[in-house]
Amino acid sequence: MPSSASAAVTLPTDEQILIVREFDAPRELVYRAWTTPELVMRWWSGRRGRMKIAEIDLRVGGAWRYLMQADGGFEVGFHGEFREIVPNERLVYTEIYEGMPDGDSPPALNTATFVEHDGRTTLELLTEVESREIRDMIVESGMEGGVQEQMELLEELARSLR
Amino acid sequence: MIRAMARAATTADAFNAVAEPRRRQILDVLSGGERPVNDLVRELGLAQPQVSKHLRVLREVGAVDVRDEGRQRLYRLNGRALKPIHDWVKAYERSWSGRFEALDDVLDDLKEQAKGDGGNAE
Numbered sequence: 357m358p359s360s361a362s363a364a365v366t367l368p369t370d371e372q373i374l375i376v377r378e379f380d381a382p383r384e385l386v387y388r389a390w391t392t393p394e395l396v397m398r399w400w401s402g403r404r405g406r407m408k409i410a411e412i413d414l415r416v417g418g419a420w421r422y423l424m425q426a427d428g429g430f431e432v433g434f435h436g437e438f439r440e441i442v443p444n445e446r447l448v449y450t451e452i453y454e455g456m457p458d459g460d461s462p463p464a465l466n467t468a469t470f471v472e473h474d475g476r477t478t479l480e481l482l483t484e485v486e487s488r489e490i491r492d493m494i495v496e497s498g499m500e501g502g503v504q505e506q507m508e509l510l511e512e513l514a515r516s517l518r
Numbered sequence: 519m520i521r522a523m524a525r526a527a528t529t530a531d532a533f534n535a536v537a538e539p540r541r542r543q544i545l546d547v548l549s550g551g552e553r554p555v556n557d558l559v560r561e562l563g564l565a566q567p568q569v570s571k572h573l574r575v576l577r578e579v580g581a582v583d584v585r586d587e588g589r590q591r592l593y594r595l596n597g598r599a600l601k602p603i604h605d606w607v608k609a610y611e612r613s614w615s616g617r618f619e620a621l622d623d624v625l626d627d628l629k630e631q632a633k634g635d636g637g638n639a640e
Contacts, residue, residue: 364611402619
């Protein structure tokens with residue numbers, strides 16, 4: 357079901373990014389994949405690298421930290437703290453990007469909600485930051501990754517044509 | 519990569535230009551078709567100098583075009599110029615899509631396991 361499986365990104369306000377995506381699985385499983393370190397290790401880096409660390413202390417006030425080695429060789433780290441946990445339904449947690457030249461980025465607040473319908477789960481991930489500048493920076497980080505991914509796809513294509 | 523980032527910054531500027539609530543309102547009005555300045559002034563309930571200021575910013579990033587007809591200045595949307603802004607968000611979307619595709623694989627495995635554990639999955 358490729359059309360419904362694409363992620364939709366919108367910018368509801370100047371300080372928000374909303375990602376909506378449907379998964380062909382019950383929400384318990386999506387929630388489990390989202391909150392279990394061994395499983396996060398398998399998906400969070402997507403096609404952009406490989407995971408080195410996924411630590412999750414799943415309780416209010418508990419910390420999480422992810423470290424990814426990007427394909428370019430550099431490491432990208434994120435960490436934060438859980439603010440609200442409703443198992444299988446809703447997670448609220450802070451997220452700090454560790455790679456800023458002048459120290460950590462200001463924390464973003466993420467709210468992930470999992471809604472099941474007919475055995476399928478809609479994930480809504482709302483990211484809220486302090487300013488439009490920070491939001492734009494986050495979106496641009498995706499731009500960079502997007503360009504990288506396009507290059508990789510091109511490379512794959514070129515190889516297959518050889 | 520540096521070139522790509524410079525382009526992203528420019529697009530972000532354009533995005534910021536169209537993200538301002540009043541300017542978004544102008545774009546909304548113009549999405550219904552070409553309009554003279556006076557219409558925009560009336561619909562927005564702003565003074566003409568303010569509207570002109572917003573229109574100037576929109577023109578600078580190419581989001582609107584203007585032409586003179588008789589004594590009127592007519593403004594219209596420029597869909598092609600708005601496309602990079604759309605693409606800017608799309609690139610972010612793509613990077614998340616890659617991540618979610620990997621998550622799909624994990625979920626497939628979990629569903630298989632659930633079946634094996636006694637048919638809990640439908």
